[in-house]
Amino acid sequence: MRPIAAAALSVAFACGAAHAAPAGPDAKMIATVDAEQAKTLKFLETMVNQNSGSRNLEGVRKVRDIVVPEFTALGFAARWIPMEQTGRAGHLVLTHKGKKGAKKLLLIGHLDTVFEPDSPFQTYVLQGDKATGPGVGDDKGGIAVILAAVRAMQAAGTLKNANIEVFLTGDEEEAGSPPEVARADLVAAAKAAHVALDFEGLSREDGKDMGSIARRSSQSWTLTIEAKSGHSSGVWGERAGDGAIYAAAKIVNALREELPEPYLTLNVGLIAGGAEAEVAEDNAHVSAQGKTNIIAGKVVARGDLRTLSPEQNRNAMRKMEGIVARTFPGVTSARIEFSEGYPPMAPTDGNKALLAKLNQVNATMGLPAMQPLDPMKRGAGDISFVAEYVDGLVGLGPHSTGDHAPGETVDVPSIWTQAKRAALLMTRLATEKSAR
Structure with a gap:
């Protein structure tokens, strides 16, 4: 746009x-x-x-x-x-x-x-x-x-x-x-x-x-990342990788740096990560559990995307999907899903x-x-x-x-x-x- x-x-x-x-x-x-x-x-x-x-x-x-x-x-x-x-x-x-x-x-x-x-x-x-x-x-x-x-x-x-x-x-x-x-x-x-x-x-x-x-529009999105887990002593290693939380941090930072343009905003409203993480049925709560000596195996995050035209909205979603599809050490699955919204x-x-x-x-x-x-x-x-x-x-x-x-x-x-x-x-x- x-x-x-x-x-x-x-x-x-x-x-x-x-x-x-x-x-x-x-x-x-x-x-x-x-x-x-x-x-x-x-x-x-x-x-x-x-x-x-x-x-x-x-x-x-x-x-x-x-x-x-x-x-x-x-x-x-x-x-x-x-x-x-x-x-x-x-x-x-x-x-x-x-x-x-x-x-x-x-x-x-x-x-x-x-x-x-x-x-x-x-x-x-x-x-x-x-x-x-x-x-x-x-x-x-x-x-x-x-x-x-x-x-x-x-x-x-x-x-x-x-x-x-x-x-x-x-x-x-x-x-x-x-x-x-x-x-x-x-x-x-x-x-x-x-x-x-x-x-x-x-x-x-x-x-x-x-x-x-x-x-502007109002459209919710949900990011889910799964990664190899294991003992924290192996983090950053070739076998274990960085875990889900490090990957989530890189993705969220990339969204902040690469998406901004006139009339577009993207907010991260909820995020949770650990050995396990999930979004509640009401989509208004996220939760996680784990230990400090376990590499985070999962992250869930929710936020909203606001744009001024259908074209701008489509382009933003494509950019977000492209960022999530990048390779991150230890990540086995990463996906982003969008709601219908306004x-x-x-x-x-x-x-x-x-x-x-x-x-x-x-x-x-x-x-x-x-x-x-x-x-x-x-x-x-x-x-x-x-x-x-x-x-x-x-x-x-x-x-x-x-x-x-x-x-x-x-x-x-x-x-x-x-x-x-x-x-x-x-x-x-x-x-x-x-x-x-």
Whole structure:
């Protein structure tokens, strides 16, 4: 992959100092979002106070039951896709059929949170312009933005012709297994869509709202090395060799020295070595046993690989496999295995064009243009699974801080700004004719 300089990712969008006040449907949508703030916050509070940790299948289904009536009242048809076969509750799909031949918009969010029923953090609290609670930003705040936006569209008369599919996964925080089954329906929805809008959190840099047109992959790997063992007095010898731990050290060091390039990172998160070593079934623990006077016969290590494009990801895996395949004294077997993980979302021209359209909305609203966020500052997410098939934007949900930890806090005014942006953007995209 040709390195993408930061300057190449930066897109200049000029918002004129003077702008006409929003009128017609735009003004109606903006006014509706403001008029329904209390209603939207009550909906958010109800969702947040229902625990929906990824492993709390019944809790995820209860959030589904909170969400469905709000959308069916607007003319959306609800469909539930059970996912118990992957160890998770399922996905909620809400479909609004509009004008034939118009672009189909895929809105992506999720019902689950990282906070399971045993977490001490369970309750929604509103204090001024801040609200705290499990998932208040990630991603129940995103669902609240979607609902506020489509309500505003209905009030302005722009929803009736819009083709919209809202896809809310029930396992974004801890995806079901196997991932190809857990994400098959989302991929199918993307292949039938023309635009994907992801309603996870809005990113800010130095107080400025940023547009996200790319996010890196997240892919786990497991390294297993087996070597000749024996009494430590024979280490480094021609017969015994160096053992598995020395080989692992050389491989890890080679990965660190030979892989770095723009937008690629590789982390070694777990490693264990000794006479015996193994990875636990949950893949979150490694263990080893042995003695100081025994040459290490086995090493296991786990880590993650993050890249910005499918090409960069493939090239990195080939390099890693090549390093592991080298000859090391005493090693009898060395292999590296890669998980499916989250694919990358590359900063394509189509994604940049969508950000330009969002900045036209910003101009209408009298807001500054949003510059592209450095993809090094955005983790993987569900939109990554569909980025190969459809143009998309990330971060249309509200701005929040402390995500994934007790005290997660949403900036309440950002809910209104994001809902207005989404309503105006979707209204404009919905009027565009489909090329297919």
